Each structure stands twice: as C-alpha cells, then as structure tokens.
Amino acid sequence: MYGVTYADADAEYNDADAVIFGVPYDHTASFKAGAREAPTAVRRASYNFEEFHFEHGLDQNQPVVCDYGNCDDFILPEDMIEEVKFAVGPCIREGKFPIVIGGEHSATIPVIQSFDSKKIALMTIDAHLDSRDEYMGTPNSHACVTRRAADHIGIENCCAVGVRAIGREELERDDVIPHVTAFEVFDHGIEWAVKKALDGFKADKVYLSIDIDGIDPAYAPGTGTPEPFGLTPYDVKKAINLVGDRLAGFDVMEICPPADPSGITSVLGARLINEALAVLGKNLRQ
Numbered sequence: 001m002y003g004v005t006y007a008d009a010d011a012e013y014n015d016a017d018a019v020i021f022g023v024p025y026d027h028t029a030s031f032k033a034g035a036r037e038a039p040t041a042v043r044r045a046s047y048n049f050e051e052f053h054f055e056h057g058l059d060q061n062q063p064v065v066c067d068y069g070n071c072d073d074f075i076l077p078e079d080m081i082e083e084v085k086f087a088v089g090p091c092i093r094e095g096k097f098p099i100v101i102g103g104e105h106s107a108t109i110p111v112i113q114s115f116d117s118k119k120i121a122l123m124t125i126d127a128h129l130d131s132r133d134e135y136m137g138t139p140n141s142h143a144c145v146t147r148r149a150a151d152h153i154g155i156e157n158c159c160a161v162g163v164r165a166i167g168r169e170e171l172e173r174d175d176v177i178p179h180v181t182a183f184e185v186f187d188h189g190i191e192w193a194v195k196k197a198l199d200g201f202k203a204d205k206v207y208l209s210i211d212i213d214g215i216d217p218a219y220a221p222g223t224g225t226p227e228p229f230g231l232t233p234y235d236v237k238k239a240i241n242l243v244g245d246r247l248a249g250f251d252v253m254e255i256c257p258p259a260d261p262s263g264i265t266s267v268l269g270a271r272l273i274n275e276a277l278a279v280l281g282k283n284l285r286q
C-alpha cells in the first residue's frame, strides 16, 4: 500500500489474526464532508501510543495485524458497497477479524452484509439511530445503516447505543430499531446499557461499530454531525471490553479530520482500535 500503515500492523495478510481496511468514502455526507481523510489521520495517530498494553498484558503485535490499505474510492454508495464487499468479504469468510476505518458510516453496511446473516449481531455506538429506509435518494446512505443491517441479520440482532437524535419517521413505525439512548446510559451506566443490548441479540457474535459522534463532541469534536450530550470515551472503552469474547469485528467511522484541527479525535479513534485489538488478543489467548 501507499502512505502510512497502522502502527505494528505489518504482518502479511495470510498470517494475520486481524486485518485493517480504510474506506475513504464521504460522498453521502449530509452536513460536513471530510471523513475520507480519516483512514490516513487515524493511522498517523496510531503512532502516539505505547506498544505495550499494560492493562491487558499484551504487546501491540498481539494479535497479529495486517494493514490491507484503503479500498478504492467511488462516488455512488452502491459502488463503494461492492468494493468493500470485495475487499473485506474474504477476510470475514476466512475467519479473520476485520477492523474498518471510515469514511462515512455507510461503509458498515457491506461489512455486515459480508457476515453469515445468522451468526452476527450489530451493536452501534452512535448519536443517531440511522434507521431510515432511504435518505437523499439512496437506501445506502449513512442515515440508513441500522435499517440495512436489520434487513440482513434481523431487527432483533441490531442495537444502537448512545442515541440522542432520532427522526420522527424513525420512531413512529412498528419496526423501530432497538436502541439505548445516551440519556439512559447517563442514568443507568454503560454496563446496564451494553447488557441490555447483548441480552437482546439472538446471534452470539457481535460486530461493534463506533460512529465517533456517539462520543460527546467535547471529547470527539472532529466529526461531520456533532451532537451534544454524548457518551464519554471511557464508556466506549468499557463497552468494547463488555462485548468481550463475543467481539467478531470492529469499526470506527465518521471521524472528519478537517473538523479536527488538534487531531485529538483521530487519536481517540486509534486508541479505541487498540482497545478492540487488545480484547481480540485476550480472546485468542484463551
């Protein structure tokens, strides 16, 4: 690949436990574009950290990680979706752990579609429910992520945590996507929220998709659609560990480097990826 690779993600694809894919796509952005720059920004930020995760007793190279590079960029979301399926699908079918750096949240759609529909649940951390049938003329917008996932894996295997922005048409229908609001997380704690999500899933394995706007804009200002009253980074760190041995894939979406002059949002994104890698490392060691 060209450019910078994720820190210590220098294994060959065939040897890797986990594979990192960048999806520099932001053509359906509704407010502020720029997420296409996030894969590179997050990779750069990954060099900020110690290679030893003392809390977990793991080095950064456990698990073994390959940085696959970026998917090609396209204009239409349907083309992006085919490209991501082409890149990430084999990794999932071979039992490797996919890590995707968006790009817009729409890139989660083809990742979920690449899993066996009966064997995966989707937990999102997101300010938005993103459950519209279509948005701005496409069913594959960033505003349709949980609806498209529900089409594939069933509504009972979807849950959005940290939500605090829902359209009236998303709530006034029979098949509302299961969700836990940010206000409920604040009142009852992240342990309660994640347990509620996990207990609702029929599938055992869980793909955890982090829209960085799920975290409060005070901590993660660099995103296209910031929404106050968000989760803390510590809530999300805990959520990753609470999913624990059910974790089967991970992404960090919607970081927008042009809106992140200090770079702190990309640093947080890389740190959350490291946390997911540490959980995978512990799972593999068991």
Ligand SMILES: [Mn+2]
Residues within 6 Å of the ligand: 126, 127, 128, 211, 213, 214, 225, 254
């Ligand atoms: Mn969002």
